[in-house]
Amino acid sequence: MKLHYSETSPYARKVRCVATLTGRDLELVTSDTWSVPDRLYQANPLGKIPCLELDDGTALYDSRVICEYLAEGTALAPAGPDRWKIFREAALGDGIMDAAVEKFVEHHRPPAQQDPDWIDRQARNILSAVTALDAAQPEGLTLGTISIACALGYLDIRFPEMAWREGRPAVAAWFDRLAAEAWFAATAPVQQPG
Ligand SMILES: N[C@@H](CCC(=O)N[C@@H](CS)C(=O)NCC(=O)O)C(=O)O
Known part of the structure; x- marks a missing residue:
């Protein structure tokens, strides 16, 4: 899995933490959020980081969506009243x-x-x-x-x-x-x- 990110983005940091805690290795691709590179637009038409490219080429974006994807079925986002x-x-x-x-x-x-x-x-x-x-x-x-x-x-x-x-x-x-x-x-x- 490939994560378009920047060092300082708090949204991308959240995704990286969830990936670590769920045992995923991410290939990190640096993006500049001031001048958005074409490769980011190709993955995320909104031109925002973070964007996660899955191994089958599917791109997930918005950090909430990515975090829920990574945390599915784990104690980080349990089903139930909490x-x-x-x-x-x-x-x-x-x-x-x-x-x-x-x-x-x-x-x-x-x-x-x-x-x-x-x-x-x-x-x-x-x-x-x-x-x-x-x-x-x-x-x-x-x-x-x-x-x-x-x-x-x-x-x-x-x-x-x-x-x-x-x-x-x-x-x-x-x-x-x-x-x-x-x-x-x-x-x-x-x-x-x-
Ligand atoms: N709601 C989005 C916010 C992401 C976001 O605003 N990322 C900033 C970097 S911290 C960005 O890519 N800004 C560039 C832009 O908005 O064009 C998420 O949770 O992923």
């Missing part, structure tokens, strides 16, 4: 990623084109979600907690000045414990410019 709680946690993690990527892209516009209110709104949404996580501790190893961990890891590399740990000791301690685990540390992004 399933919707896990998917809600996954939505919270993905939502933090969406807001953080939105904020990052907005910061990259020429200063005169940036919308400070929009940037502030994304920051407020991020911190509100992290506060909710501090109150309702994530637990276990699931598609939900993996998504949350990748989202918090992305905040650390892109927005350390947001200091999301401040006043949120429970979720900070949870994340710092998990960050030391080999399967998660192995995908820690090497920060790249831009």
